[in-house]
Amino acid sequence: MVTAVRSAWREVPSHQVRRFAALALDEVPSLAQDILREIRREYPQLPLVHDEFGEPRALVGIRQSLEHFVAHMTAGLDRPHVHPRVFQEFGRGEGIQGRSLDALQAIYRLGVRLAWRRLAEIGQQVAIPAPAMYELAESGFEYLDGLVAESVRGYAEAAARQAGERLRLQRGLMELLFTGAGSRRRGKGSGAASTAALLPALAERAARIGWPLPEQVAVAVLLRPAREAVAPAVASDVLLDMECERPRMVVPEPDAPGRRELLARAAAGWSGAIGPAVPLLDAAKSLRWAGAAVDLTERGLLPAGELLQCTEHTEALVLLPPEELIEDLTRRRLAPLESCGPTHGRRLAQTLLAWLETRGGAPEIADRLGVHPQTVRYRLRQIRELWGGEMDDPDRRFELELVLRARRLRGELS
Known part of the structure; x- marks a missing residue:
């Protein structure tokens, strides 16, 4: 036989609960203002964003959360929590601005502490028993966890959207690097004129993802060990396109000390080849040699299971492809x-x-x-x-x- 958990809050007479809720709702506007004022004092760097009506979105969120919690409290603490979706927007904003959620969570805890202080005063005013108020406090902290979860959800959505946008921009930069430089070499216009037109376009796309244009690059082509294989954990300055059938990497300054060793560790478990180091605008040449080496790997003519250096297999690349x-x-x-x-x-x-x-x-x-x-x-x-x-x-x-x-x-x- 299952024994029902005794709830001190449920034993509070309904007229006391209604009185408590009415007083709490009356306090919500001024309490929300006080909470925002204290948050601004503790966190002066917090940006104050206004909604379409000119009201601070943070104030709207505080007020909504207080009203929702009072409604939850009145309906019974065992009911599912309802959290204002504006808290997703707060988390989304932190993600878009590139900040962590730590400060936002600290702000939420400060707000709950201030709100609980006022609710405790109202509880004493209407003679709510202490065990019931303890239960109400526990529910308040559960409610806080829900607000944090909403913000985390928004933060994750923003991070995923930004990551997707960065990957899209990165692929566009790589395609321009391969095809734009290639057309320059095929003689579409004079070399100097084509270079003058291509470099600004590359610089503009690179700036959008924070990628400094290197003097030299090497391009790697990979073979997937399995469809669900985890992408190589390359350094942040290495461009990686996993959308291709054969994933590609653009490695800046490939002859920098330690770069080869880091790439080999990052691509552990993958087969592939990295082309020779070339000037930035000759990236298509490095790609071509890397692709040729991977062709030979697929035919079993070059070793698999590692990231080959094309410069170490020149004889095979010269003699076998034709x-x-x-x-x-x-x-x-x-x-x-x-x-x-x-x-x-x-x-x-x-x-x-x-x-x-x-x-x-x-x-x-x-x-x-x-x-x-x-x-x-x-x-x-x-x-x-x-x-x-x-x-x-x-x-x-x-x-x-x-x-x-x-x-x-x-x-x-x-």
Whole structure:
């Protein structure tokens, strides 16, 4: 059997409650003025915003909260609290102004303390029993919690709206950085004229999000480890666009001390690549190289699970993306191997590449390949027979080294 909780307030005769409420409502206008005056004295920096009727919104909120609490008290303290929506506006205002809620909560506590002092005096005047007044005080602090919750809700809404607006402006800045600079390089107008037009536009957009224009940037392209993956916790000066299929980052002054290490930690668990450091207006070039590196990562030709530095994978980026050209050159330059069979052909190719890279003798190449020098001499004689005079042509040797390096990068010579 559940025993009902005894309420001292419910045991107060209804005529006393009505008398208490009437006196309290009579006091509301002057009490609200007194509370606002004390708040202004304690917090002189508090901005006083007026509504469309010229009345301070803070005064309206104080008055409404007092009236609502008295109505709640009259209906019975176990009824759900009703909180004026104006307190959401107070929280929203703090968020928009970039202030914290700490001062606002302190102001609310001051207001409740002053209001309770007056209500306690009225309680004595109409002989409300002390246990009932204690219960009323507890309800008052619950009501305060509700006012704070309303302000927190408004604050969160404002913060979310501002964050959304900042992200929108940030994406616009990044798009201008990539496409505006790109069109400048494609020759739409003279270089000097295009730069003169682009820089002010970039500066204006950057200023709206408080982003100082850097001299150099590097652009990173990321691969999502999962659709719901948490965004990298990058520094506040790094522009991040998570709306793309492949998220992108613009990193200012990428060669600053410690920047690489911070980025690697921020992007832990993500795969991606960061392009070379370039002047601000060449950001599209850095983006292009980062995108090419990520393409190779998706194909399994570059390692995944980390943020690669494009400058450390130049050979792969130069040799692997022009696939059709390299494949055509490979077919033409390595045609002599077609008659050798796959296994022996691969061994000859390995030996040829080692010779092209070192131009060393049989012992050096043998040590590199882990075979006997006599084996190397045998293979080199075969190579000379297969390619003949091409081995003495510097251009042909260069092309052979290109295609063989590309095959090694693809794992075909291992």
